Amino acid sequence: MPFPLGRPLGVADEPAFQRDVLRSALRLLASATEPTIVDYPHEAPDVNGEGVWACAIELPTPEMSELESAVRSEVDLLMPRYQEARRSRGRSTFGMSGATIDQVDTVVSFAIAVAEGSGFEEVPSAASGPNWRHAMPILVRFVVEDLRALYQEAVTSDAGSRPPSQREMHTWIFQETALGRLLKQIAQQITDHDDPRLRLMRGFIIPEGFWEGDRAFGGVPAGMSPDEYVHSIRPYLIGEQS
Helix, strand or coil: CCCCCCCCCCCCCCHHHHHHHHHHHHHHHHHCCCCCCCCCCCCCCCCCCCCCCCCCCCCCCCCHHHHHHHHHHHHHHHHHHHHHHHHHHCCCCCCCCCCCHHHHHHHHHHHHHHHCCCCCCCCCHHHCCCCCCCCCCHHHHHHHHHHHHHHHHHHCCCCCCCCCCHHHHHHHHHHHCHHHHHHHHHHHHHHHCCCHHHHHHHHHHCCCCCCCCCCCCCCCCCCCCHHHHHHHHHHHHCCCCC
C-alpha cells in the first residue's frame, strides 16, 4: 500500500477511505489461492487543515560538496527550537540510537561517514563515544531516526501554528533540507551494496514515494512471503549473522 510506515489504513479520521482499504483487503480472501501481495490503487488523502504547510525556518541550501557543513548548519539552527520543544513537552524521541542530544555532533559524523562509504559492517571510526544501543547494520536506521526526530520536533515546536501532515513533513525533509540529501545518499550506499538484504533497511530511511527508483523497501525474493523474508534477514540486520 502506498501509505506511510505505521499507517496501514492510510490516515486517521477518514472512515470512508479506511473502510475501502479494509474491503479491498477482505476481497482478496475470495480471490487469492495463495499468499498474495496486491497494490492498493489509491493514495491516502492529505489531511491537516486548510492551506499549504511550509516550514517557517529558512535553512541554507549549499551545494552537495558542502553536505556535511550544510547538515551541521541546519542542526545548529534548529537546536534552540528543539530544546524549546523538549522543555515544553517534557519528552523527546531523540536517543533511539543510544546517543544523547549532547552527542548530536557524533550522530552527524556517523551519518556522514556512512553516506560517504564507510560501510555497514562496523561503526565508523569518527563516531566513537556514544553508548550505541544497537549493532550494525541496523544501528544506521536508528541514527537516521534520531536526526529526523530532531528536525521534526524542532519545526513543530510552535504550539500556535498548524502542524504539518506526515507527507508535508516528508516533503520538507527530502526536498528542502540537507538532511534529506544526506539520507538519500545513505540510501544510495545501501542500493549499491553487494548484499541485497540491506535494502529492507532502505525503506526505514526513505519513505515510499520519496525514493527515485524501485520501492524503498526493495522486493521480496520469489517464493517467499514478506513475513518469511523479514524473518530470514532479521539476524543479519541486528548483527547476529554476517
